[in-house]
Amino acid sequence: MGSTVTARLLKGFRDATPEVEVVRRTYLGRLEAVAQGFGYLPIETPALEYADVLLARAGGDAQKEIYRFHDHGGRDIALRFDLTVPLARFVAVHAASLPLPFKRYQSGKAWRGEKPQKGRYREFVQFDADVIGSDAAASDLETLALTARCAEELQLGPFRVAVSHRDVIGSLVRRHDSEANLVALMRVVDKAGALSREELIAALGEHTGGETVQAICDLLDTSGSYASEGNAGVLDAIERVVGPCEGVARLREILSLTGDQQPLASALQVDPSIMRGFEYYTGMVFETQLAQMPQVGSVGAGGRYDDLIGLYSSQQLSGVGMSVGVDRVVHALAEEQGLPDIRPGGDLILFCLDDALAADYQRIAAACRAAGIRTDVYPTARKLKAQFAYAEQLRIPFGLFYGEEERERGTVKLKELLTRQEHPELSLEEAIEQVRAAI
Amino acid sequence: MGSTVTARLLKGFRDATPEVEVVRRTYLGRLEAVAQGFGYLPIETPALEYADVLLARAGGDAQKEIYRFHDHGGRDIALRFDLTVPLARFVAVHAASLPLPFKRYQSGKAWRGEKPQKGRYREFVQFDADVIGSDAAASDLETLALTARCAEELQLGPFRVAVSHRDVIGSLVRRHDSEANLVALMRVVDKAGALSREELIAALGEHTGGETVQAICDLLDTSGSYASEGNAGVLDAIERVVGPCEGVARLREILSLTGDQQPLASALQVDPSIMRGFEYYTGMVFETQLAQMPQVGSVGAGGRYDDLIGLYSSQQLSGVGMSVGVDRVVHALAEEQGLPDIRPGGDLILFCLDDALAADYQRIAAACRAAGIRTDVYPTARKLKAQFAYAEQLRIPFGLFYGEEERERGTVKLKELLTRQEHPELSLEEAIEQVRAAI
Numbered sequence: 001m002g003s004t005v006t007a008r009l010l011k012g013f014r015d016a017t018p019e020v021e022v023v024r025r026t027y028l029g030r031l032e033a034v035a036q037g038f039g040y041l042p043i044e045t046p047a048l049e050y051a052d053v054l055l056a057r058a059g060g061d062a063q064k065e066i067y068r069f070h071d072h073g074g075r076d077i078a079l080r081f082d083l084t085v086p087l088a089r090f091v092a093v094h095a096a097s098l099p100l101p102f103k104r105y106q107s108g109k110a111w112r113g114e115k116p117q118k119g120r121y122r123e124f125v126q127f128d129a130d131v132i133g134s135d136a137a138a139s140d141l142e143t144l145a146l147t148a149r150c151a152e153e154l155q156l157g158p159f160r161v162a163v164s165h166r167d168v169i170g171s172l173v174r175r176h177d178s179e180a181n182l183v184a185l186m187r188v189v190d191k192a193g194a195l196s197r198e199e200l201i202a203a204l205g206e207h208t209g210g211e212t213v214q215a216i217c218d219l220l221d222t223s224g225s226y227a228s229e230g231n232a233g234v235l236d237a238i239e240r241v242v243g244p245c246e247g248v249a250r251l252r253e254i255l256s257l258t259g260d261q262q263p264l265a266s267a268l269q270v271d272p273s274i275m276r277g278f279e280y281y282t283g284m285v286f287e288t289q290l291a292q293m294p295q296v297g298s299v300g301a302g303g304r305y306d307d308l309i310g311l312y313s314s315q316q317l318s319g320v321g322m323s324v325g326v327d328r329v330v331h332a333l334a335e336e337q338g339l340p341d342i343r344p345g346g347d348l349i350l351f352c353l354d355d356a357l358a359a360d361y362q363r364i365a366a367a368c369r370a371a372g373i374r375t376d377v378y379p380t381a382r383k384l385k386a387q388f389a390y391a392e393q394l395r396i397p398f399g400l401f402y403g404e405e406e407r408e409r410g411t412v413k414l415k416e417l418l419t420r421q422e423h424p425e426l427s428l429e430e431a432i433e434q435v436r437a438a439i
Numbered sequence: 440m441g442s443t444v445t446a447r448l449l450k451g452f453r454d455a456t457p458e459v460e461v462v463r464r465t466y467l468g469r470l471e472a473v474a475q476g477f478g479y480l481p482i483e484t485p486a487l488e489y490a491d492v493l494l495a496r497a498g499g500d501a502q503k504e505i506y507r508f509h510d511h512g513g514r515d516i517a518l519r520f521d522l523t524v525p526l527a528r529f530v531a532v533h534a535a536s537l538p539l540p541f542k543r544y545q546s547g548k549a550w551r552g553e554k555p556q557k558g559r560y561r562e563f564v565q566f567d568a569d570v571i572g573s574d575a576a577a578s579d580l581e582t583l584a585l586t587a588r589c590a591e592e593l594q595l596g597p598f599r600v601a602v603s604h605r606d607v608i609g610s611l612v613r614r615h616d617s618e619a620n621l622v623a624l625m626r627v628v629d630k631a632g633a634l635s636r637e638e639l640i641a642a643l644g645e646h647t648g649g650e651t652v653q654a655i656c657d658l659l660d661t662s663g664s665y666a667s668e669g670n671a672g673v674l675d676a677i678e679r680v681v682g683p684c685e686g687v688a689r690l691r692e693i694l695s696l697t698g699d700q701q702p703l704a705s706a707l708q709v710d711p712s713i714m715r716g717f718e719y720y721t722g723m724v725f726e727t728q729l730a731q732m733p734q735v736g737s738v739g740a741g742g743r744y745d746d747l748i749g750l751y752s753s754q755q756l757s758g759v760g761m762s763v764g765v766d767r768v769v770h771a772l773a774e775e776q777g778l779p780d781i782r783p784g785g786d787l788i789l790f791c792l793d794d795a796l797a798a799d800y801q802r803i804a805a806a807c808r809a810a811g812i813r814t815d816v817y818p819t820a821r822k823l824k825a826q827f828a829y830a831e832q833l834r835i836p837f838g839l840f841y842g843e844e845e846r847e848r849g850t851v852k853l854k855e856l857l858t859r860q861e862h863p864e865l866s867l868e869e870a871i872e873q874v875r876a877a878i
Contacts, residue, residue, distance in 0.1 A: 004495060004750050005491055005492055005495040005750055005751055006492075006751075007492065007527075007528045007531035007532050007751035007752065008489065008492070008532070009485065009488075009532065010485065010487055010488065010489060010510075010514065010516060011512070013485040013487060014485070015482065015483070015484050015485070015529055015532065015533065016481075016482055016483035016484075017482060017533060017536075018480035018481055018482055018543070021480075021481040021482050021483050022480075022481055024483070025481055036813050037808045037813050037814065038785075038808070038813075038814070038815070039784050039785030039788070039813055039814060039815025039816075039833075039835070041457035041460075041461075041783045041784055041833075042455075042457060042460040042461055042464055042783060043454065043455055043456060043457055043460050044454070044455035044460050044463070045454050045455075046448065046449065046452040046453070046454070046562050047486065047518075047548060047550075047562060048449055048452060048506075048550070048561075048562065049448075049449065050447065050449060052444055053444055053445075053446065053447070056443060056444040065511075067487075067508075067510065069506075069508030069509075070508075071449075071506065071552060072504075072552045073450070075449065077449060079486075088446075089446045090454055092446035093446050093447070093448065093454065094454065094456060097456070099829050099832045099833055100829070101818060101829075103815070104457070109486060109548075111486070111487070113510060113511045122487075123485050123486060123487065131818075134818040134819065136797075136818040136819045137797070138791075138797050138800070138801070138816065138818040138819065139818045141801060142801075142816065142818070145801065145805070149808075256798055257797055257798045257801050258798075258801070259798050259801065259802055260802075261801055261802060261805045262805075311443050311444055312444055312445075312446035313446065344480045344481060345478050345480055346477075346478030349478070352577075358575075358576070358577050358696055359695060359696045359697075359698050361577070362577070362580060362581075362584065362696050362697070362698065362700055363698055363699075363700060366584070366700045366701075369476045369477070369588075373476075374475050374476050374477075374478055375476065375477070375478060376477070376478025376542070377478075377577065377581065379540060379570075379573040379575040379577040379578045379581070380573065380575045380577065390538050390539070390540075393538045394478075394480075394538055396478070
């Protein structure tokens with residue numbers, strides 16, 4: 001009999017197989033534990049929202065890429081494309097009952113119908129953590145400290161948290177060419193890493209005059225001071241280019257609050273080339289880059305957005321937050337680097353030597369599970385070769401043998417499946433003890 | 440300044456506030472740990488699939504209720520309405536690389552545009568666990584044992600796992616009226632609990648003759664034997680009505696495999712009224728009911744489906760599995776019963792007594808977090824009344840005071856916020872030790 005439907009995935013979508021999913025769950029668990037450690041609260045919001053709610057502040061790309069359609073009741077609805085806009089909507093709806101500041105974390109899927117390309121998918125899992133209702137530098141610092149702890153928990157080697165402030169380039173442009181299109185200039189700077197100096201100058205020159213172009217280049221060059229003079233030196237250099245401004249003052253405050261708090265203190269680098277794409281950012285912006293795996297991209301990025309909640313609420317509430325593209329990290333690792341070695345399956349398998357003993361296998365398995373051992377039972381007395389192949393594919397480290405002989409003697413035989421070392425004639429309690437000691 | 444967009448939720452959709460979300464996450468974590476304990480592997484599949492893939496075996500309700508639309512590339516796509524159909528599609532796509540039997544668990548959202556009503560929402564989180572590629576009674580038993588462990592982990596009081604087999608009513612109808620519409624009769628029996636005996640007889644009578652109606656009533660009455668004669672008595676009674684059949688034989692085998700394995704052994708009850716709605720079930724069917732909270736509905740239900748994978752694959756693979764409607768349970772509790780008391784927030788709050796000490800608060804918080812204490816920092820030196828109100832709303836049990844005086848002495852003051860007991864003049868290490876001992 002042939003199949004009636006061709007099983008296939010949509011372009012730009014992926015399944016997570018067990019080896020991938022166990023890593024994703026492990027990462028999410030660690031990130032969530034970090035947020036809990038900072039006292040953040042979990043929430044969840046629907047995947048579907050009214051389209052006008054999601055698109056209230058979205059730029060052209062989101063408009064084009066969003067999955068939008070009409071539901072059974074003719075409503076104009078869409079799938080969320082990030083977790084920040086739904087948070088703003090959530091805060092507006094629940095404002096009266098929320099603690100303020102409201103510190104929340106959330107993990108879940110978002111969808112963008114963008115052109116699929118390496119590392120870009122149309123469905124992705126994000127982890128977000130935000131503080132709503134505090135414009136204090138302490139909340140900027142907390143966001144950075146939390147981001148650095150998240151990057152540390154991913155265990156992907158050294159990283160830097162590159163930080164800037166939207167007001168730095170804003171002040172510069174206001175000073176040199178107050179007519180210039182700031183958003184256009186920010187977009188060019190955002191891509192500066194991929195351009196030669198000549199290309200950068202040409203691209204900037206499309207939007208402003210030579211003096212401003214030179215000032216922007218000088219601004220970008222200030223990050224060169226980091227190696228010799230540290231962040232304080234970079235900030236002094238920025239101030240020499242831009243003049244005293246709110247952005248530099250806030251970054252100095254963040255630096256002072258950081259003190260020697262690790263892992264942030266060693267990772268934090270003021271870098272005026274950091275812009276971040278979203279239009280809603282109004283203050284500090286940052287991204288986290290892996291030193292040894294730049295191809296993974298940012299593993300934690302965000303910034304301050306003090307006008308977003310006001311779109312949905314008469315209450316003006318500031319916001320600052322970060323986001324980790326967990327899926328992107330996991331799939332980049334799978335493709336480039338190899339996934340961390342986390343076994344998804346059981347610790348112990350009960351081989352089925354005799355279908356007549358099936359009830360005994362169930363009884364033994366229950367005892368092993370009660371002792372905290374993840375215990376798999378092979379369901380039928382297929383050839384042992386097939387059962388071994390199953391255990392090997394799942395990389396289950398221990399196997400338990402129990403046949404007619406063992407039943408008569410009241411024993412079990414334990415085998416370490418990697419080394420093939422056998423421990424016959426054990427009581428079940430002894431076998432459980434051995435496995436527990438090893439896992 | 441007024442808001443520009445009205446923040447609102449779609450009808451039939453809910454936000455999960457922190458008190459709800461922390462319970463949902465706790466439940467999901469426990470259910471996932473049970474599945475891991477049985478050696479099951481995690482996977483994830485996309486929320487969006489080709490509509491023809493999702494609807495391959497769906498009945499009329501799913502057709503009507505599914506969220507279906509065309510994407511940017513004109514593809515006919517839809518949101519998944521359960522996790523079982525995507526599993527069948529997943530198995531067909533990845534068959535070559537999967538271990539068999541393939542035991543998988545998955546948790547995630549599904550969507551149905553059904554009429555919103557009490558306890559029914561258009562978006563819901565499910566937890567599923569299934570075994571693919573084993574038609575053994577041992578896999579039926581494992582599914583029931585796992586279900587009973589899941590129900591136990593929800594900690595909602597006593598429960599029963601009511602089990603039947605599709606072949607029981609199938610054999611009965613074949614014997615008495617092989618022309619009758621079995622699916623229609625099953626639908627009536629599925630609703631029998633809400634009908635009087637007269638209504639039941641009338642409803643059955645629309646689809647078959649009096650002799651068959653009587654036999655079905657006799658079949659349903661067999662569950663009365665449970666109190667005096669246990670499951671073996673019910674099965675004997677069923678056999679007297681239906682005659683020897685595959686369904687009774689398989690249920691006897693499951694019973695024998697159960698032995699005295701708890702919590703299943705005490706919870707398992709053969710009940711021929713159990714039908715389950717989905718058309719894809721072919722063997723054992725079951726549902727789990729809470730004794731003290733019947734209004735919560737089934738907290739774990741499922742069955743065997745041996746023809747579903749074959750829709751997508753030339754390989755015929757049997758399946759058996761269970762599903763917990765986690766969202767339904769959580770929201771039913773929130774409405775009826777009160778949620779279990781799980782605090783979502785921090786263990787300790789650092790009150791901000793002086794903005795000039797902000798860097799010290801960050802340093803102290805980092806030390807507390809490193810010691811495993813979930814530590815919140817109030818970001819600015821607002822009035823203490825406001826800071827206390829924040830801590831009270833989050834039910835944070837400990838507060839730490841550190842002002843100019845403490846800074847000079849090198850001490851902190853710890854306060855138990857519920858009892859208002861104060862511990863002044865502690866070293867930071869002593870305070871950390873006290874909080875750790877209490878949490």
